[in-house]
Amino acid sequence: MIKNYNIVIAGLGTVGSSTINLIEKNKNIFLMKSGLRINIVGIFAKNKSKKRNFKKNKYKWFSNPLEMIKQKDVDTVVELIGGDKGIAKKICFEALKNNKNLITANKALIANDGYELAKLAEKNKVKIGFEASVAGGIPIISTLKRNFNGIKINKITGILNGTSNYILTNMLEEKNQFKNSLKKAQKLGYAEQKPDDDLNGLDTLHKILILSTIAFNKKIDLKKVVFSGINNLRKDDVFYADRLGYRIKLLGICYLEKNKLKLVVEPFLISKEKELSNVNNNLNAIIIDSNNNNKTILVGEGAGGDPTSMSVVSDILNIHFEDKNDFMYGIKYQNLRKIKISNNLSNKDLFFIRAQIYDKPGAIAAITTILKNYKISIKSLFQEQINQKLFNVVILTHKCKKSFINLAASNLNNCKFVKQDSIIMQVLHV
Amino acid sequence: MIKNYNIVIAGLGTVGSSTINLIEKNKNIFLMKSGLRINIVGIFAKNKSKKRNFKKNKYKWFSNPLEMIKQKDVDTVVELIGGDKGIAKKICFEALKNNKNLITANKALIANDGYELAKLAEKNKVKIGFEASVAGGIPIISTLKRNFNGIKINKITGILNGTSNYILTNMLEEKNQFKNSLKKAQKLGYAEQKPDDDLNGLDTLHKILILSTIAFNKKIDLKKVVFSGINNLRKDDVFYADRLGYRIKLLGICYLEKNKLKLVVEPFLISKEKELSNVNNNLNAIIIDSNNNNKTILVGEGAGGDPTSMSVVSDILNIHFEDKNDFMYGIKYQNLRKIKISNNLSNKDLFFIRAQIYDKPGAIAAITTILKNYKISIKSLFQEQINQKLFNVVILTHKCKKSFINLAASNLNNCKFVKQDSIIMQVLHV
Known part of the structure; x- marks a missing residue:
């Protein structure tokens, strides 16, 4: 029995285009595995005339995304514009208000307004898929929500920003100065033209905040977190660290301690013998420390069209099947508790x-x-x-x-x- | 709204005991997150008098597991005895025949009789959870079924046997002879008293076969696969490989090529610079190569009570919520196709x-x-x-x-x- 499933897509950049291409290419896989026929019943981007690497004419173009959302037969709105303000935010809230499921890769929006989104989705009995918002092709949201749902998580540690990780790797491997490594990252598509939020740690903060909420069921006030990035580091630092036996990695770390949530985003030195020190270039990695110090590590591409669109598509497929009990953060909105934040790791260390x-x-x-x-x-x-x-x-x-x-x-x-x-x-x- | 969910557990060894302790410890987490109250309404093991590290008297003991299963109020049967014959097999089939969901960590049974189990479960509209059957605490079954469901998987490569991996690591690090490394593995609980199936590669074959079926939707005849393990290797081999710049790892590999399924289980040399070479001791690791060579790597404990019971419990929690469309291998039984097997990698290599x-x-x-x-x-x-x-x-x-x-x-x-x-x-x- 085939079920038609209608989606609209707002945002047709790298991830948006890859998502459309993936849906076209794998139609038969979806049909065979899930009995779902995914129909793209509307597309929107800010710039209509821009060249895209998919067949634009196959789809109905909307110049007003809100009109697109409100079509009666739309099941799910896929938002891939990004940014915590403006039209992306409007689209996400309007989707939920109009009783549509929402799938988004927008980490900035979720870190800022995720709790409001969760509340609205619960009220209107629709669902939010955001696997693509953290660590592109690594299924970390699903893993935390569905595989670590029955146990106590102790700590999450992640390399979550591919741009920073690429630059740190490149300065060491090719002996480039920071600005040249950044240029190379931009050339390879690993860094945006305005990479400030990647380099200053804000992007990592957004992601670790999202993971923290799922892992610890706490509401976190983004504005109260102090964070830093790699923008002050230089090639020399990477080489000095190397000489001392370490690699530099920008990490997001979170764990509960004495009724506080420790939430730390800054570059650290990690011994070359440890797993995370070998996660290089644009790769991301996340260590989940749980249940009597059982460590599970997930490594993969953190960004880019192919890995991220995979997460978008798996959300599209799963959102249809999941129970109404699938809350955004794995728990009812009303059960998320406020908590004090501390930005210092408590241990003495080198x-x-x-x-x-x-x-x-x-x-x-x-x-x-x-x-x-x-x-x-x-x-x-x-x-x-x-x-x-x-x-x-x-x-x-x-x-x-x-x-x-x-x-x-x-x-x-x-x-x-x-x-x-x-x-x-x-x-x-x- | 609290929902009572009744399970019975057959098999009370390391994993069975850990599962019971985990369920007791985290009752409130389940209630808060899922609204589920998990009741253990029966336990069974072959030996009743054996000491167990949980409160045996709290639970109703059955000396006849089939009687236990058939209780009217049982939702799910958890089978943690193991082995592809005898009572474990009987329990699994009887559970499904009596319209109960089945959760099992029994890789040998699934590799041998999984297709029959899938067929029976579909017929009776019940579900099978087997996350614990491959790579203990690594959520690989769920990841393949739910996160890689919309794309083409190219290849799976895994270190899937913790016993072998520990022995290979230990011979190098502590300069032990094979038999002494094995003894140490047994002492640490990383090897069974009869470790033959771990060392000869059969256990790895069971696991890669299960992953292959999900990844490629093929029916594989276990008896047609040639495999080998580490039982002929000696300390010298590990050191010679090291001298040449390699580590030895027992791998399971599968991919489709020219209408054949390549299915290979044998020890390989891996360059020390590659990720898998650093997966040591009793750790398992799986590389999923998909969608334009996007590589995702999952690393974690492959066995033991804590990690494996986590997977059992997440199956218990999820089986309740999932849609009727959750087929054992992510696809209807009738859509699984037979395929010819080849046991040789085709590339020329060193x-x-x-x-x-x-x-x-x-x-x-x-x-x-x-x-x-x-x-x-x-x-x-x-x-x-x-x-x-x-x-x-x-x-x-x-x-x-x-x-x-x-x-x-x-x-x-x-x-x-x-x-x-x-x-x-x-x-x-x-």
């Missing part, structure tokens, strides 16, 4: 410090005295000349508290021998 | 050869002449003295066809200088 210092007598003594004043002892120190006036001093500390490091950092940055704010990264044992 | 040779003049010449006769050229060769009479000769060939290697191997094994059958392993580029 820290990497790189300070750019004027080549003057007393410089090293000044730096090491600052560390001594905060009881920070040094495990390893080396320096490297940058030019006639400047050198880098690189320090790996023994285990110490982050709070002490923060105090020392602010003193370092005010020190007359130090040229610019120092780079400080924690070593993570994952 | 091969590792270790021959144990008598220390006599002409020995090396005899070996290399055999290779030359089959146009196999040598990339690297070294020899190592075993004792006064014997030495190992280790050869890494240039790329050549497996069929030529097989012919050469049979000649090698008949050569008067060669003491015992040579070890031959293919290098795999994954």
Whole structure:
């Protein structure tokens, strides 16, 4: 028995186009496996005249996406425009208000307005699929909601931003400066033309926040989270870390501790022997630590048309079959609890410090005295000349508290021998 | 609204006990997330008097499992005894015949009788959950059925046997002989007292066969597959491979090619730079290659009470919610097609050869002449003295066809200088 299933697609960029092509190509697979015939009964993008790599004329084009949504025979609205404001937001809310299921890859919107979306979807008894919003082709949303649904999750640790991971890998492997690695990432389609949110950590924050809500059933106020990215790092940092036995990875980490949700987004040093250190280029990876320290690791492409459209399509296929009890975050909206956020990992750990210092007598003594004043002892120190006036001093500390490091950092940055704010990264044992 | 959900459990070993403890511990999580109250309304094991690490008296014990199954209020039968014959098989078939859902971790049974189980379940409109049957805590069944349901899967490659992987890792890391590594694996609970099916590759074959059926929707005749395991390997092999830049991994591989299903289970050499080479100890890993070479890798514990019981419990929770369209292999039984099997990878590749040779003049010449006769050229060769009479000769060939290697191997094994059958392993580029 064949069931017709009608969708509309808003947003026809890389992911939108790949989704349409995938649906056309695999029609027979859907029919055979699910008995579903997926009909695309409307498409919309901001720019109609732009060239697309699918047959535009096959589909009904709407210049007003809200009109498109409101068609009576639409089952599901697929939003692939992106962004937490403007038309993308309007489309998502209007879809739910009009009792349509919603599928979206929009992590910024979900991180900002996901709870409102969940509430509205429950009220109107429709469903939200957002597998494509985190880690493209890695089925992490489904895994957390359906496979880790019966147990306590301890911690989630993820490399969630392919752009940053590519740049970190490329600086090391091809000895490129940051800006050249970024250019290469853009050329390969791994970075957008405006990559700020990828590089400053915001994109990683959006994603780890979404995963946290599913894993821990907490409501998180995005605005209260402090985060950082890789935009201050330089090629030197990657090589110094390498020399000390580490790789640099931008991570999102979350776990519950003493009635607080620890939510941390920053670059860390990871020993070369650990799994995550070998997740390179544009790959993403997520470690789920659960049930008596059972670790499950998922690795795959975090972005791009092919992997992401796979997640969009699996959502389209599954949304039809799932029970009404499939809540957006795996739990009723009303059962999501508010929680205080902390942005510091509590463990003592090693820290990497790189300070750019004027080549003057007393410089090293000044730096090491600052560390001594905060009881920070040094495990390893080396320096490297940058030019006639400047050198880098690189320090790996023994285990110490982050709070002490923060105090020392602010003193370092005010020190007359130090040229610019120092780079400080924690070593993570994952 | 709370729904009571009644299960019975047959088999109370490591996984059975962990499942009961997990259900008791997380009652409130199930209630909150799914509104399900899971009641264990019967337990059975072969040996009633054996000590168990849960409160046996809390549950109704049945000495006849068939009587247990047939209770009117039972929704789902959980079979955790294992084995493709005897009472486990009887329980599984009787459960379905009596219109009960079935959850099982029994890979041997599914590999042998899965198609019959699927047919019966469809006929009686009940469901089968078998997430726990492959790779314990890795949600590979669900991932293939629900996340890769809309695309073409190209290939699956897996480290699926924790016992073998532990022994291979341990021989290298602790320089143990095979039998001592096996003993240690047994001590740690990573190997059974009768580990034959783990070491000879049969367990890996069961698992890759199950994954193949879901990925490619083919019926596979288990009896037609040739397979091998690690039982002939020795500590030396692991070290020789290491010296050449490789790790040895027992893999299950499957893909479609020219109307045949390639199904291969044997130990391979994998470059130390590749992801799978770093999956060590008792870990399992699966690479899903799909949709334009998008690679997704899942890594986790392949066995043991905690990870496996997680999969059993997620099956219990999900089986209740899923649609009637949730077919065992993701597709109707009648749509599974028979297919011819081939056990040879078709690519030319490098091969590792270790021959144990008598220390006599002409020995090396005899070996290399055999290779030359089959146009196999040598990339690297070294020899190592075993004792006064014997030495190992280790050869890494240039790329050549497996069929030529097989012919050469049979000649090698008949050569008067060669003491015992040579070890031959293919290098795999994954």
